[in-house]
Amino acid sequence: MPSTIPVAPASCDEVDPGTLSVEQARQHIEALITPVKDTVTLNLTQALNQVLAEPVASPINVPPHRNSAMDGYALRAADLPQQGTVALTVIGTVFAGQPFAGSVGPGECVRIMTGATVPDGADTIVMQEHVQRSADSLTLGTGHCQGQHVRHPGEDIATGQTVLQQGKRLRAAELGLLASLGIPRITVRRQLKVAYFSTGDELQSVGEPLGAGQIYDSNRYILYGMLKDLGVELIDLGVIRDDRAAIEAAFLAAAEQADAIITSGGVSVGEADYVKTTLDKLGQVNFWKIAMKPGKPLAFGRVNDALFFGLPGNPVSVLATFYLLVKPALQRLAGQDAVTPVVVRLPCAESLKKRPGRTDFQRGIMANDANGNLVVRSVGMQASHILSGMSRANCFIILPRESGDVTAGSLVEVMPFEGLMS
Ligand code: AMP
Numbered sequence: 280m281p282s283t284i285p286v287a288p289a290s291c292d293e294v295d296p297g298t299l300s301v302e303q304a305r306q307h308i309e310a311l312i313t314p315v316k317d318t319v320t321l322n323l324t325q326a327l328n329q330v331l332a333e334p335v336a337s338p339i340n341v342p343p344h345r346n347s348a349m350d351g352y353a354l355r356a357a358d359l360p361q362q363g364t365v366a367l368t369v370i371g372t373v374f375a376g377q378p379f380a381g382s383v384g385p386g387e388c389v390r391i392m393t394g395a396t397v398p399d400g401a402d403t404i405v406m407q408e409h410v411q412r413s414a415d416s417l418t419l420g421t422g423h424c425q426g427q428h429v430r431h432p433g434e435d436i437a438t439g440q441t442v443l444q445q446g447k448r449l450r451a452a453e454l455g456l457l458a459s460l461g462i463p464r465i466t467v468r469r470q471l472k473v474a475y476f477s478t479g480d481e482l483q484s485v486g487e488p489l490g491a492g493q494i495y496d497s498n499r500y501i502l503y504g505m506l507k508d509l510g511v512e513l514i515d516l517g518v519i520r521d522d523r524a525a526i527e528a529a530f531l532a533a534a535e536q537a538d539a540i541i542t543s544g545g546v547s548v549g550e551a552d553y554v555k556t557t558l559d560k561l562g563q564v565n566f567w568k569i570a571m572k573p574g575k576p577l578a579f580g581r582v583n584d585a586l587f588f589g590l591p592g593n594p595v596s597v598l599a600t601f602y603l604l605v606k607p608a609l610q611r612l613a614g615q616d617a618v619t620p621v622v623v624r625l626p627c628a629e630s631l632k633k634r635p636g637r638t639d640f641q642r643g644i645m646a647n648d649a650n651g652n653l654v655v656r657s658v659g660m661q662a663s664h665i666l667s668g669m670s671r672a673n674c675f676i677i678l679p680r681e682s683g684d685v686t687a688g689s690l691v692e693v694m695p696f697e698g699l700m701s
């Protein structure tokens with residue numbers, strides 16, 4: 280028994296020299312990642328959210344043919360009047376997708392729709408608003424330029440040009456781009472498999488009544504949503520009780536099936552935290568204190584061949600640590616190029632409480648004020664179990680480690696969520 284009772288620090292966030300900054304944690308994690316190598320060739324729709332394994336060169340010119348950018352008339356620049364007006368004969372009409380069979384001679388023109396192939400002989404388009412038409416005769420004046428309103432083959436993308444680099448995650452825009460080039464199948468890195476489970480004797484699954492002292496397991500649903508957005512294959516291992524044997528069995532099962540394992544809970548210094556003891560036995564795992572709020576404790580390392588992330592138990596900490604540390608790591612593991620999150624400086628519309636010691640990732644709402652200027656404010660309560668605030672948030676307000684309270688009107692760093700919630 281110590282002869283004196285330990286004194287609590289004035290602030291539980293006081294600077295602890297043993298903690299890592301978020302950036303240091305990110306670098307340590309990055310150093311341990313080897314991206315998956317295997318590739319698969321998939322139909323475009325199956326490749327959504329997967330990572331390109333090789334660069335893609337265009338097999339065609341875009342646009343593929345010379346076409347009109349306007350509704351109007353296709354004619355020869357040599358017929359454009361230097362002064363006064365000129366009359367041309369309309370010899371036909373050309374619609375998009377239906378090329379004109381003939382060619383445009385001197386003194387002639389063809390009515391043309393946007394996107395239609397410019398007929399042979401013609402090299403210039405005059406907008407329909409700039410002409411006078413009567414029967415088969417067209418009258419136009421000066422002010423037109425040779426070659427105007429003509430889109431040339433390959434002007435957007437030339438045959439052989441690289442349009443996407445390897446390491447690119449394929450989203451809606453990329454699928455559209457690949458389809459526009461007529462590419463039906465694409466080679467991507469194989470999909471990551473991620474196993475996840477929650478730990479805690481107090482956790483009840485949704486659909487069951489809550490017993491005394493129980494809470495619902497929300498973390499598995501948070502992880503489901505965030506992992507789904509990342510395009511990984513999900514392996515849900517459920518809720519694991521705070522029981523040494525059950526946790527060990529869950530880890531071994533997870534490591535067998537998955538490239539990465541994510542757990543929540545059991546990484547702090549609580550008495551039933553068997554995650555730590557199990558990992559000490561099974562893997563090479565570091566237990567970090569990260570100078571971030573929410574989300575101080577984090578376990579990271581390997582269990583057999585699988586990468587392991589042990590997230591804190593509080594749901595907001597799960598969201599924050601996933602977003603800031605796990606997501607970039609899984610993106611790298613999947614072979615995606617590193618993504619640098621955008622951070623903007625915005626005036627804070629209200630004062631914020633902050634204790635020096637950790638970097639705060641407060642949940643905020645960016646919105647236009649009455650003058651149309653973008654400002655940020657807090658969602659309100661910032662404790663790490665307040666999921667309702669997280670659900671209203673569209674950004675993190677990042678307050679540096681050493682900073683104290685923020686006064687209303689000062690500039691703060693804001694990281695908008697991308698696809699997390701909005
Ligand atoms: P722990 O790190 O296991 O001590 O958990 C820290 C806090 O998070 C406790 O209040 C837990 O009840 C809570 N918690 C842990 N896991 C979950 C979960 N899956 N869903 C909701 N809350 C959780």
Ligand code: MG
Nearest residue numbers: 478479544545
């Ligand atoms: Mg627990």
